[in-house]
Each structure stands twice: as structure tokens, then as C-alpha cells.
Amino acid sequence: MTTLHETTTNTSAAPPAVPLLELVGVTKTFGAMTANDNIALSIMPGEIHAILGENGAGKSTLMKMIYGVLAPDAGRIRWNGEDVTIRDPAHARRLGIGMVFQHFSLFETLTVAENISLSIDEKPATLAPRIAAIGERFGLPLDPAALVHSLSVGQRQRAEIIRCLLQAPRLIIMDEPTSVLPPSGVAPLFETIRELAAGGCAVLFISHKLEEIRSLCHRATIMRAGKIVGSVDPTAETSESLARLMIGRNVPHPTRRTARPGKDAVLELRDLDHTPNDPFGTRLEKIGLEVRPGEILGIAGVSGNGQREMAALLSGEALLPRAERDRIRIAGVGCGDADAGQRRRMGFAFVPEERNGRGAVPEMSLTLNALLTGHGAGLVRRGFVAQRHARHFAESCISAMNVRCAGPQSEARSLSGGNLQKFIIGREIRLAPKVLVASQPTWGVDVGAAAAIRQELITLRDKGVGILIISEELEELFEVADRLQVLFRGRLSPSLDRAEADTARIGDYMTGGFLSAPSIATAA
Ligand SMILES: Nc1ncnc2c1ncn2[C@@H]1O[C@H](COP(=O)(O)OP(=O)(O)OP(=O)(O)O)[C@@H](O)[C@H]1O
Numbered sequence: 022m023t024t025l026h027e028t029t030t031n032t033s034a035a036p037p038a039v040p041l042l043e044l045v046g047v048t049k050t051f052g053a054m055t056a057n058d059n060i061a062l063s064i065m066p067g068e069i070h071a072i073l074g075e076n077g078a079g080k081s082t083l084m085k086m087i088y089g090v091l092a093p094d095a096g097r098i099r100w101n102g103e104d105v106t107i108r109d110p111a112h113a114r115r116l117g118i119g120m121v122f123q124h125f126s127l128f129e130t131l132t133v134a135e136n137i138s139l140s141i142d143e144k145p146a147t148l149a150p151r152i153a154a155i156g157e158r159f160g161l162p163l164d165p166a167a168l169v170h171s172l173s174v175g176q177r178q179r180a181e182i183i184r185c186l187l188q189a190p191r192l193i194i195m196d197e198p199t200s201v202l203p204p205s206g207v208a209p210l211f212e213t214i215r216e217l218a219a220g221g222c223a224v225l226f227i228s229h230k231l232e233e234i235r236s237l238c239h240r241a242t243i244m245r246a247g248k249i250v251g252s253v254d255p256t257a258e259t260s261e262s263l264a265r266l267m268i269g270r271n272v273p274h275p276t277r278r279t280a281r282p283g284k285d286a287v288l289e290l291r292d293l294d295h296t297p298n299d300p301f302g303t304r305l306e307k308i309g310l311e312v313r314p315g316e317i318l319g320i321a322g323v324s325g326n327g328q329r330e331m332a333a334l335l336s337g338e339a340l341l342p343r344a345e346r347d348r349i350r351i352a353g354v355g356c357g358d359a360d361a362g363q364r365r366r367m368g369f370a371f372v373p374e375e376r377n378g379r380g381a382v383p384e385m386s387l388t389l390n391a392l393l394t395g396h397g398a399g400l401v402r403r404g405f406v407a408q409r410h411a412r413h414f415a416e417s418c419i420s421a422m423n424v425r426c427a428g429p430q431s432e433a434r435s436l437s438g439g440n441l442q443k444f445i446i447g448r449e450i451r452l453a454p455k456v457l458v459a460s461q462p463t464w465g466v467d468v469g470a471a472a473a474i475r476q477e478l479i480t481l482r483d484k485g486v487g488i489l490i491i492s493e494e495l496e497e498l499f500e501v502a503d504r505l506q507v508l509f510r511g512r513l514s515p516s517l518d519r520a521e522a523d524t525a526r527i528g529d530y531m532t533g534g535f536l537s538a539p540s541i542a543t544a545a
Contacts, residue, residue, distance in 0.1 A: 038065055038066075041191065044083075045097045047093045049082055070224065072225060073231075073242065079247040089111075114190075120196070132145065132166050161210070178200075182198060191223065192223045193223075194225045199233060200228075214237060264469070275479055280482065280503040287314050288312040304511050313487055316488070317488040319497075319498035321492065321531065322493070326511065332371075335458050336364070352456075365397060381433040381444070386430050387428075387432075388411050388429045390415075394449065439465045457478075457488045462492065503518070507531055509533045
């Protein structure tokens with residue numbers, strides 16, 4: 022293993038290069054939890070530097086200190102060879118540090134341009150064409166006039182990335198920037214990053230996608246439980262060896278046997294047309310699908326093609342008129358007009374793509390978050406919360422999913438992104454549903470935990486549960502789904518068995534290839 026300095030020190034007579042950013046002995050604790058322990062790190066101008074680590078390893082905490090969101094308890098931060106105390110994000114931006122957050126920091130009721138104008142100090146009207154232009158140039162198309170609450174997670178992340186690029190930073194911190202980008206958006210983003218680096222901008226890049234790190238980054242620093250455990254040239258590693266360095270063991274691959282689905286569907290959408298209230302939403306047309314007990318149906322497609330609208334209709338967040346209730350059926354019973362609580366009582370469980378706000382209440386403890394959807398599962402008795410049961414239930418989610426936290430009393434917001442996701446999945450699985458709908462189930466989750474979640478989903482399927490997974494990650498769908506359908510511009514493709522669903526076929530469907538098929542064209 023080489024160290025950073027071995028690769029960056031110039032052996033000629035040129036003066037030693039000064040790191041753009043240097044961390045010396047940086048430490049941060051939260052109560053008894055040491056999130057960052059004596060961190061030493063240096064980044065040169067023009068370097069694309071990956072920070073790798075399991076969920077909860079301390080990556081985001083470290084980035085937040087560099088961006089002035091958190092203050093270190095000990096240690097020094099040096100910028101361009103001089104000690105600095107980064108007081109807040111505005112100070113970081115003045116220094117030339119930009120950050121794309123994993124949890125979005127956009128105001129929902131403002132437009133994209135209004136949001137960006139808050140940190141750029143330029144009028145939304147003059148910003149709008151620049152936003153459109155930079156979006157166009159970097160393959161991140163986005164309507165500057167769109168209200169943020171109407172955007173998908175992927176589109177919100179685009180807004181964050183564009184905001185950061187507009188500030189022309191000298192160091193750009195990207196916390197899982199590709200996790201919700203469409204596959205076609207990754208290559209242009211990498212081109213952007215390479216261009217930025219060629220111009221001398223340093224990039225700190227956090228990702229759980231090891232192939233991305235191998236193809237993009239010059240160095241990778243590996244963190245485990247708050248400490249740096251290594252620094253490598255990722256191009257000289259394989260994904261397996263990087264994963265091993267990160268989690269300290271080989272990553273298991275989920276095992277599965279052929280599905281033996283039951284006959285009668287546990288979830289059906291029949292010829293469903295739906296125009297969302299949101300003017301920026303996607304209209305759904307003639308959506309039809311069936312999930313039987315003991316099978317996993319995967320919905321592939323790039324986010325923004327109706328995934329949000331479909332998830333809202335499935336979960337009961339958006340309702341159909343009573344006359345159309347039969348277009349959505351759970352275990353054969355029409356429920357299109359039933360609210361989320363009624364559907365849950367019918368055996369429906371749901372993992373939304375947004376863990377904060379929809380999947381969990383950030384300010385509440387994990388026990389109370391377990392109660393949110395688990396109250397019907399014996400956690401409330403005679404109108405009173407059964408405290409002990411609720412705590413045990415939360416504890417069982419924590420231990421089964423290996424959630425890194427201080428215990429069931431921890432507030433949801435104190436968990437790292439991936440750990441909160443693991444908790445939410447664990448909670449929904451433990452409700453013993455008849456049907457589970459999970460949207461982007463492993464978004465932001467490390468490779469080891471993603472494999473564990475996929476295995477849990479397969480095990481749940483084998484117990485006879487019908488599962489619908491909406492995911493942008495084709496690899497994931499190929500690993501867990503028994504059948505696949507693709508959502509494109511609010512239309513759902515015919516179903517393909519996993520054996521017939523190769524990347525080329527799905528890719529064709531993802532660009533609307535199925536719409537020219539005679540049966541669909543007629544239906545249109
Ligand atoms: N505000 C906070 N209060 C208490 N604990 C916190 C707080 N912020 C972070 N932690 C804890 O610090 C540890 C490191 O969290 P951090 O978010 O830095 O991890 P991460 O490596 O970015 O994980 P992920 O890959 O899941 O995003 C976690 O155990 C987390 O629970």
C-alpha cells in the first residue's frame with residue numbers, strides 16, 4: 022500500500038507542492054460516539070480523491086467539517102498551507118469550497134433558480150439561463166422554474182450539483198453524487214469532474230459504487246469506524262479488494278432459488294391512468310402490473326419517468342376517486358381510494374425513496390419511528406404505547422440490519438444516511454406484510470449492507486410475500502427480481518422474465534422501445 026505523499030511528491034527539483042487541503046489530527050465526537058478519530062488527510066489541486074467506508078464510518082461527518090457545517094473537537098484544517106477555522110458554509114464557499122450534499126439542502130417551496138440564488142447572490146432571472154446552460158453542458162437537464170417540492174430525488178440532486186458548479190469552486194465535495202442520477206447522467210458528470218480536475222479543482226468524492234471510484238479517482242482513502250485504515254490507488258485495485266479493505270471481509274452475494282409464486286395476485290394495478298396534481302409531475306397512462314405472493318417484480322427506469330407518482334398511488338399518499346378504486350387492488354380488494362393507514366391494515370408495507378420526512382421523522386427516536394408504521398403490530402395496546410414492546414421492536418430492527426447507532430433512543434437524524442435506510446427496511450420487513458413496495462431500497466447503502474438487504478428481500482419473498490421494487494440500479498434488479506417492467510414517460514413496459522431481460526433489452530425499453538410494440542401502440 023502506498024501513501025498519498027508517495028504519489029504526489031515531485032521527485033524533480035521543483036518546489037514541494039503545497040496541498041490545497043490538509044487535515045491534521047481531526048477528531049469529532051457525538052456523545053460517546055467517536056465519528057472521526059485523529060484523521061490525517063491531504064488533497065492536492067486537481068486531485069480526485071475518494072473517501073470510502075461502510076455506512077456510519079464517518080465520511081459525511083468529515084466532509085461537514087471541511088465545509089464548515091460542523092466544528093472539529095480537535096485537530097487542524099489547513100487550506101493552501103495555512104491554518105483556517107472554517108466558521109460556516111458561507112465561509113467555506115468564500116474560500117472556494119463547494120459541497121453537493123447527500124441530504125438535500127433545498128427549500129421545497131422555492132424554484133430551482135430561487136434556491137440557487139440564495140447561495141450565489143444573483144437574481145433568479147439572470148441565473149435561469151445559466152442554470153439551463155450548465156445543465157445542458159453537463160448532461161443535467163433541469164427546469165430552473167420548477168418548484169423543488171415537485172422534483173424527484175434525482176432532479177433535486179441535479180439542482181445541488183448545478184448550484185455547486187455555478188460557484189466555480191477550487192475544492193468540490195460530492196457526497197454520493199451519482200446515487201440518484203440516471204445511468205446516462207453518470208458519464209457526463211464524470212466528464213465534468215475530470216474537466217474540473219484538469220483545470221486544477223480538487224474533488225472529494227464519496228460513493229458506495231466501487232466501480233465508479235476505480236474509473237474516476239486518483240486516490241482512495243478508506244475509513245472504518247471513524248479511523249483512516251488505508252490509502253490506495255483505486256485503479257490498481259479491484260472492486261472486491263476495495264470492498265474487502267472497506268468492510269474487512271469479502272462481500273457475500275445474495276443466494277436465491279427459483280421463485281414459486283402463488284396464483285392470486287397480492288398487488289394489482291389495472292389500466293391505471295392518473296394525472297398528478299403537481300404540474301411538473303408525470304402523467305401515468307394505462308399502467309398495468311401484477312405481483313403474486315412469493316415473487317419480486319422490479320420496476321426499472323430512470324427517475325422522473327413516473328416513479329414518484331406510481332409510489333404515491335401505491336402507498337395511498339395519492340388517492341383515486343371511489344369509482345376507480347378497483348384499479349388498485351391489494352389481495353384482490355379494490356383500495357385505490359383507501360388511505361395509507363387503511364392499506365397498511367390490509368397487509369401493505371412501504372419503503373419510500375426519501376428516508377427523511379417520508380420514511381422516518383428525523384427528530385424522533387428510532388423507537389418512535391418504529392411505532393409510526395408498527396403501531397398495528399402489537400406496539401399499541403388499548404390505546405397506549407407498549408413502551409417495552411416498541412423498544413424491543415426497534416432493537417430487533419437495529420440488530421437484524423446491523424444498524425450503527427447508540428441504541429433505540431437515538432434520534433433518526435443522528436444516524437448516517439445508509440444506517441437510517443437499513444433501519445427503515447428492517448422495520449417494514451419485520452411488520453410481516455403480505456406485500457412490500459420498496460423504492461430505491463439500497464440507495465446510499467454500502468456494498469456489504471446492500472447485499473444483506475437484497476438477501477432479506479429474497480428471504481421475505483421465499484416466505485410468500487409479494488414484493489415490488491422500484492429501482493434505478495439495474496444490477497440490483499437483475500440480482501433480486503424475478504420479473505422486470507420498465508417505466509418510461511409514465512408508461513409501463515410489458516413484463517420480462519429475468520432470464521429474458523438482458524441489459525440491451527431493458528436499455529431499449531428505458532428509451533421507450535416498447536411503445537412501438539403493436540399491442541402497446543394499439544393500447545395508446
Ligand atoms: N448529529 C449527530 N449526532 C449523533 N451522532 C451522529 C451525528 N452525526 C453523525 N453521527 C454518528 O456518527 C457516525 C458517522 O456518521 P456519518 O454520517 O459521518 O457516516 P457516513 O460514513 O457518512 O455513513 P453513510 O455512508 O451511511 O452516509 C454514525 O455512527 C452516526 O450515527
